[in-house]
Amino acid sequence: MLTDETKPADFKKSEAADYSHIKGWGIDADPENDPVYPMKNRNNAEHEGYAWKRPAQQNDNVEILKSVERPNLTAVFGTASPPEGLNGKLRRFAFKYSESSYGRWLPLVLADRVGEVEGIIDDLKKGHVPNIFAERGWGSEWKHNRTNFLLKVAAVAAVAVVAVSVLSSNKENGDNDDGL
Amino acid sequence: MLAMNFRGPFRVRADRNMPEPRIEHPEDAIVKVLRSCICGSDLHLYHGLVPDTRTGSTFGHEFIGEVVEVGPSVQKLKVGDRVMVPFNIACGKCAFCKQELYGNCHESNPMATAVGGIFGYSHTAGGFQGGQAEYARVPYADVGPTVIPDWMDPDDAVLLTDVVPTGYQAAEMAGIQKGDTVVVFGAGPIGIMAAKCAWLFGAGRVIIIDELEYRLEFAAKYAQCEAYNFHSIGDPVVFIKTQTDSLGADVCIDAVGCEAKGNMMNTLLGMKLLLQGGSTTALHWAINSVKKSGIVSIVGVYGPIDALVPIGNVVNKGITIRANQAAVKRNLPKLIEHVRNGILNPKEIITHRIPMEEVADAYHIFSRKLDGCIKTVLIPPTA
Ligand SMILES: [Zn+2]
Ligand SMILES: [Zn+2]
Numbered sequence: 144m145l146t147d148e149t150k151p152a153d154f155k156k157s158e159a160a161d162y163s164h165i166k167g168w169g170i171d172a173d174p175e176n177d178p179v180y181p182m183k184n185r186n187n188a189e190h191e192g193y194a195w196k197r198p199a200q201q202n203d204n205v206e207i208l209k210s211v212e213r214p215n216l217t218a219v220f221g222t223a224s225p226p227e228g229l230n231g232k233l234r235r236f237a238f239k240y241s242e243s244s245y246g247r248w249l250p251l252v253l254a255d256r257v258g259e260v261e262g263i264i265d266d267l268k269k270g271h272v273p274n275i276f277a278e279r280g281w282g283s284e285w286k287h288n289r290t291n292f293l294l295k296v297a298a299v300a301a302v303a304v305v306a307v308s309v310l311s312s313n314k315e316n317g318d319n320d321d322g323l
Numbered sequence: 324m325l326a327m328n329f330r331g332p333f334r335v336r337a338d339r340n341m342p343e344p345r346i347e348h349p350e351d352a353i354v355k356v357l358r359s360c361i362c363g364s365d366l367h368l369y370h371g372l373v374p375d376t377r378t379g380s381t382f383g384h385e386f387i388g389e390v391v392e393v394g395p396s397v398q399k400l401k402v403g404d405r406v407m408v409p410f411n412i413a414c415g416k417c418a419f420c421k422q423e424l425y426g427n428c429h430e431s432n433p434m435a436t437a438v439g440g441i442f443g444y445s446h447t448a449g450g451f452q453g454g455q456a457e458y459a460r461v462p463y464a465d466v467g468p469t470v471i472p473d474w475m476d477p478d479d480a481v482l483l484t485d486v487v488p489t490g491y492q493a494a495e496m497a498g499i500q501k502g503d504t505v506v507v508f509g510a511g512p513i514g515i516m517a518a519k520c521a522w523l524f525g526a527g528r529v530i531i532i533d534e535l536e537y538r539l540e541f542a543a544k545y546a547q548c549e550a551y552n553f554h555s556i557g558d559p560v561v562f563i564k565t566q567t568d569s570l571g572a573d574v575c576i577d578a579v580g581c582e583a584k585g586n587m588m589n590t591l592l593g594m595k596l597l598l599q600g601g602s603t604t605a606l607h608w609a610i611n612s613v614k615k616s617g618i619v620s621i622v623g624v625y626g627p628i629d630a631l632v633p634i635g636n637v638v639n640k641g642i643t644i645r646a647n648q649a650a651v652k653r654n655l656p657k658l659i660e661h662v663r664n665g666i667l668n669p670k671e672i673i674t675h676r677i678p679m680e681e682v683a684d685a686y687h688i689f690s691r692k693l694d695g696c697i698k699t700v701l702i703p704p705t706a
Binding site for chain 1: 331335371414421424432433437449524565691
């Protein structure tokens with residue numbers, strides 16, 4: 144970047160300032176906070192190993208995928224969305240790998256995408272046609288960002304026209320135009 | 324009950340048919356949610372950047388509520404108590420909780436050892452349903468939940484579940500000494516709060532960097548700090564050097580995390596291809612802007628996969644990196660006092676109050692930074 148160029152005169156020291164207008168200035172200052180204190184109230188409890196008196200164990204009546212880096216389920220855990228379908232198979236596969244491995248995370252990313260498609264199929268099976276327009280919150284785009292909304296609609300329409308005219312076209316790609 | 328239901332990236336709906344939570348463990352409580360925020364880190368989930376975010380999940384880790392049911396082992400919390408619920412799920416008994424590292428509990432997330440359980444934050448953080456719902460299951464009810472003092476505004480209370488403690492801990496971890504120049508990357512709610520709290524530790528100068536003018540304007544006023552747009556200062560690293568007589572800032576805080584803008588390669592690898600644990604641009608700037616022997620404090624959220632950082636500079640400059648999920652409960656007593664004394668006014672950062680039924684619009688507005696959005700609170704119909 145050309146703007147990186149500097150001249151000696153560009154460099155300046157901070158000036159001493161008055162902080163009387165800032166409520167609570169310096170109230171929590173602690174000269175000893177450098178750099179390890181006080182994040183940990185150190186008592187070396189972990190030197191005893193996994194030996195503390197554990198809380199009661201929650202019943203595992205749904206399938207929980209467990210990290211291979213620990214011996215057991217934690218005392219509590221969430222039971223939402225147990226692994227199901229093809230995405231569940233991918234997740235079971237991923238959990239054979241450690242948290243330190245790409246084998247763990249990349250299949251999960253894939254499973255999330257597959258899960259989205261399976262979610263739509265599941266909705267349809269239950270007789271619910273997902274209102275993707277509403278789910279993506281595009282109504283608020285109309286309200287707060289109208290020009291962009293209209294451009295988006297025009298773009299979708301153009302794509303649709305092209306897609307229809309090219310009869311051999313495959314399924315439409317998942318869009319991520321909300322991204323940047 | 325009504326709850327947010329995640330259907331895939333950029334798709335969520337307010338679903339009236341979500342199952343009500345039940346007591347699943349003797350130390351559980353069920354709370355009726357009164358307020359629930361959308362967090363910048365929820366957007367990482369919403370954008371599909373966190374592995375193992377399953378369809379059907381309910382997000383929400385910043386909420387307050389009224390206790391409506393308690394498990395048989397719950398001692399302190401009673402039905403009717405109005406509580407703020409720290410975002411981390413912590414047992415209070417493990418080696419880490421015993422040392423007040425409530426963000427690192429070893430008994431709340433079987434799915435990953437690197438991260439403790441977090442409400443509504445994917446199966447990588449324990450598979451718990453979150454608080455963007457009418458009701459939520461709160462494990463270890465005697466450990467995290469804290470009764471809201473009578474005098475406290477619920478809008479302040481809900482921000483004490485994450486935004487304030489995380490912003491405060493960002494400044495605390497930065498080991499700020501009186502007179503230090505502190506640079507905060509990211510003018511979202513956490514960055515704004517970190518900038519505000521930096522003064523409490525005696526910062527001499529506080530600079531915040533972002534790309535959104537409306538947020539910079541807000542930050543400059545709210546946190547009484549200098550605010551710069553990285554699109555108009557040239558290379559931010561060079562800019563910070565010019566501001567510090569070429570030595571670098573004493574302290575840099577990364578309050579952005581995995582969706583940092585400003586570097587194409589990072590954006591491509593971290594946000595489009597998902598081949599690294601997020602875009603590391605803010606962290607890169609922090610490491611390169613801090614002085615030799617300085618401290619970089621990270622509270623921005625990154626994914627679990629490797630990510631590019633200029634590690635050679637960390638070594639050569641002798642930088643200390645400090646990072647953690649905020650141990651919310653540890654700092655709550657102090658922060659409650661700061662709110663009582665008017666030193667911190669958390670609710671002033673709330674820009675949007677949206678009914679939970681309109682959760683899809685709420686996410687879209689926040690994600691797209693429409694309508695001057697800084698912080699959104701969802702209000703359940705029953706609240
Ligand atoms: Zn949050
Ligand atoms: Zn614990």
